[in-house]
Amino acid sequence: MDRLDVATPERVSLDLPLAGIGTRALAYLVDAAALFATWVVAYFVLSLLVSDVLGFFQAFSGLAQALLVGGVFLAQWVYWTACEVMFGGKTLGKRALRIRVARSDGSPPGVLESAVRNLCRAIDFLPALYFLGLMTALVGGRSQRLGDLLAGTVLVRDGEVALPRYELPAPDAAGPPLSPRQADLVRAFLERAPHFDPAARHRLGRRILDRFGARLPEADRAALAAAVTPETPRG
Numbered sequence: 001m002d003r004l005d006v007a008t009p010e011r012v013s014l015d016l017p018l019a020g021i022g023t024r025a026l027a028y029l030v031d032a033a034a035l036f037a038t039w040v041v042a043y044f045v046l047s048l049l050v051s052d053v054l055g056f057f058q059a060f061s062g063l064a065q066a067l068l069v070g071g072v073f074l075a076q077w078v079y080w081t082a083c084e085v086m087f088g089g090k091t092l093g094k095r096a097l098r099i100r101v102a103r104s105d106g107s108p109p110g111v112l113e114s115a116v117r118n119l120c121r122a123i124d125f126l127p128a129l130y131f132l133g134l135m136t137a138l139v140g141g142r143s144q145r146l147g148d149l150l151a152g153t154v155l156v157r158d159g160e161v162a163l164p165r166y167e168l169p170a171p172d173a174a175g176p177p178l179s180p181r182q183a184d185l186v187r188a189f190l191e192r193a194p195h196f197d198p199a200a201r202h203r204l205g206r207r208i209l210d211r212f213g214a215r216l217p218e219a220d221r222a223a224l225a226a227a228v229t230p231e232t233p234r235g
Contacts, residue, residue: 002142004156006106016106019099019155021137028130030093035076073122080118085111090158100158113151120147178215186212186220193227202228 006014019027043053050056060068083091088108089101101109101117109117124133124145133145142154178186189208193201205228213221 004102004104004106004142004154014106016102016156018142019097019157021134021143023097023099023157024137024143024155027091027093027097027099030096031080031091032093034092035079039072077115077118077121080121081111081114084109084114084118089114094155094158098158099155101153102156104152104154106156109151109153113153117147117151117153120145120150123147176215178212182212186216186224190220190223190227 002018004016004018006016046056047053057065057068080091084101085108087095090099094100101114103109103113121133124130124136124147126132130145133147136146136149137143140149142148144154148154186208189205193205196204205224209221209224209228213224216224
């Protein structure tokens, strides 16, 4: 499977699988079905207002009919472009097939890229049924139709990424074990603690406990805590 290698500004390498021609075709059919359903609803609403819809359009002048055809193309162009810009490179069909339009760096397309690639659909469709676009996608190494080549975009599979595998392991709260010298320091303090001045014993013991307490065995930690606990005056 062809893939798109992307290096992020954080110097993280991403490997995005490219969508094949079959997946692209299925996504297009879903979008075409949605557009067709929209036009059927519009025709039905118009038929409630006009008894002879066909005669209504035939009564238009040649210029008006040309403008109407241009308006239909413009509406479809707006659909493709608006969806891709607003939804991160996804239309209804692309969302259903879990693919998306992306720039060469893996980021979502902007207004210019999406407008160019969708404006070229009329050329890719020639002579019929996206023949030119299909031939361009087959010849190219990234399954790009002419619109993608001009806009600098590709279609990638929008798979889920298991983020925990990229996260750093949680640091060990206890830290590394004590070195022999550190262990001797703690042991020497515990042996001599009863002979220290209470204030000095508390001050020094607290420093040792804060620094090494989490890495001490339970018995040594308890003894160190007892050594730094102020003595209760006897009444």
